[in-house]
Amino acid sequence: MARPRRSEHTREALIEAGIQQLAQFGYHGTGIKQILDEVKVPKGSFYNYFESKEAFVAEIIREYANNVLGELVEFTQSTRDAISPLGQIRAIYGYLMAKYEAVAYRHTCLIGSIAAEIGGQSELCQQAMSQSVNLWCEHIAQIVAAAQQDKQIRDDIPADQISALIWSTWEGSLLRMKLEGNSNSGRTTLSLLLEQLLKP
Amino acid sequence: MARPRRSEHTREALIEAGIQQLAQFGYHGTGIKQILDEVKVPKGSFYNYFESKEAFVAEIIREYANNVLGELVEFTQSTRDAISPLGQIRAIYGYLMAKYEAVAYRHTCLIGSIAAEIGGQSELCQQAMSQSVNLWCEHIAQIVAAAQQDKQIRDDIPADQISALIWSTWEGSLLRMKLEGNSNSGRTTLSLLLEQLLKP
Numbered sequence: 129m130a131r132p133r134r135s136e137h138t139r140e141a142l143i144e145a146g147i148q149q150l151a152q153f154g155y156h157g158t159g160i161k162q163i164l165d166e167v168k169v170p171k172g173s174f175y176n177y178f179e180s181k182e183a184f185v186a187e188i189i190r191e192y193a194n195n196v197l198g199e200l201v202e203f204t205q206s207t208r209d210a211i212s213p214l215g216q217i218r219a220i221y222g223y224l225m226a227k228y229e230a231v232a233y234r235h236t237c238l239i240g241s242i243a244a245e246i247g248g249q250s251e252l253c254q255q256a257m258s259q260s261v262n263l264w265c266e267h268i269a270q271i272v273a274a275a276q277q278d279k280q281i282r283d284d285i286p287a288d289q290i291s292a293l294i295w296s297t298w299e300g301s302l303l304r305m306k307l308e309g310n311s312n313s314g315r316t317t318l319s320l321l322l323e324q325l326l327k328p
Numbered sequence: 329m330a331r332p333r334r335s336e337h338t339r340e341a342l343i344e345a346g347i348q349q350l351a352q353f354g355y356h357g358t359g360i361k362q363i364l365d366e367v368k369v370p371k372g373s374f375y376n377y378f379e380s381k382e383a384f385v386a387e388i389i390r391e392y393a394n395n396v397l398g399e400l401v402e403f404t405q406s407t408r409d410a411i412s413p414l415g416q417i418r419a420i421y422g423y424l425m426a427k428y429e430a431v432a433y434r435h436t437c438l439i440g441s442i443a444a445e446i447g448g449q450s451e452l453c454q455q456a457m458s459q460s461v462n463l464w465c466e467h468i469a470q471i472v473a474a475a476q477q478d479k480q481i482r483d484d485i486p487a488d489q490i491s492a493l494i495w496s497t498w499e500g501s502l503l504r505m506k507l508e509g510n511s512n513s514g515r516t517t518l519s520l521l522l523e524q525l526l527k528p
Contacts, residue, residue: 153356154354154355154356154357154446155357156353156354156357156358157354157355157356157357158356231448233447233448234448234449235448236448240444240500240503241444241445243444243503243504243506243507244440244441244443244444244445244506245354245441245444245445247433247503247506247507248431248432248433248434248435248436248506248509249434254506254507254509257507258507258508261504261507284524285520285524289516289517289520290520292513292516292517293497293517293520293521295500295504296496296497296498296499296500296501296503296504296514296517297493297497298496298500299496299499299500299503299504300440300495300496300497300498300499300500300501301496301500303440303443303444303496303499304443304461304492304495304496304499306443306444306447306448306454307443307447307454307457307458307461308458309448309454313492314496316489316492317489317492317496320485320489320490320493321493324484324485325525325526326525
């Protein structure tokens with residue numbers, strides 16, 4: 129494998145450190161100086177990589193969302209023959225619930241957290257987040273449509289509307305799980321949605 | 329009306345200024361110094377009123393939640409004879425949607441925003457938020473139960489579970505509305521939930 133160019137390597141390191149800081153301290157609590165110190169990049173050279181803190185965070189959001197979506201697509205493809213579509217949806221959210229519970233909700237979905245903090249304040253970040261959410265919802269809608277074909281989810285409602293509902297319910301449940309420090313209410317709410325309300 | 333004691337007046341002013349700062353800049357972006365400057369309180373005296381920034385924010389959360397819950401209870405009582413329980417639920421969320429859209433989502437539900445930012449990091453704030461959400465959900469559950477008695481909402485699911493689902497779906501929808509800068513998706517999602525999935 130070719131050694132990455134120095135600048136590309138640094139850029140990646142800045143983004144990686146940025147994801148950690150953002151997840152823990154949010155947009156306003158994330159200082160460019162701390163990130164530069166961590167990656168050992170001189171202060172003046174930040175603007176060689178990114179135009180502004182805002183542009184940097186938008187890039188972080190895109191990178192984070194690409195990773196998460198990549199995992200989602202891979203999981204869906206690799207389990208297609210083993211698990212039913214509804215089983216896949218259960219597994220995706222069950223996995224995420226266990227993952228965030230394991231870190232005691234110190235950090236959860238980066239998109240949801242940043243959306244809550246600056247969703248109405250930065251157009252650049254808003255666009256990056258909105259695109260990410262749309263891609264996620266489109267992918268989940270495909271699984272929902274497959275579950276509708278299998279008669280596992282009611283088919284009197286368009287798959288994209290169901291997918292949007294699942295997204296909102298999941299993000300809101302995540303807030304409640306964070307506050308309560310456990311996944312009980314999230315499990316009840318998601319199960320109510322998937323196993324009762326969406327049943328054919 | 330008796331003139332409030334100076335200290336009580338200052339305390340209230342600090343909380344009021346804190347609500348504004350928090351709503352706009354989040355927990356990490358809110359500086360005690362700015363708030364003290366705004367209220368014209370000398371730096372040293374902050375700790376006469378609050379033990380720490382964390383305790384201050386927990387107090388802000390309680391005060392904010394009390395106000396919002398007070399409005400909710402008043403609305404419910406004053407419209408009891410004029411609007412059906414389901415109509416009340418529609419009106420409550422319709423009102424909130426219009427209210428946040430009018431400020432272009434620069435600030436929305438303070439509890440949801442702070443929960444997203446530090447929900448897993450501060451026990452004091454977590455408790456204050458968790459109590460607030462429980463009180464809100466209990467009140468909505470009462471309206472849901474009334475709607476179930478009126479055969480406007482299906483009664484095969486406990487009212488408190490439906491109320492928790494509405495809370496999560498609402499908070500998640502709020503994030504999406506923030507990102508999209510309009511209430512379209514929120515309206516579709518809430519209407520899907522209230523008018524289709526929860527129909528008897």
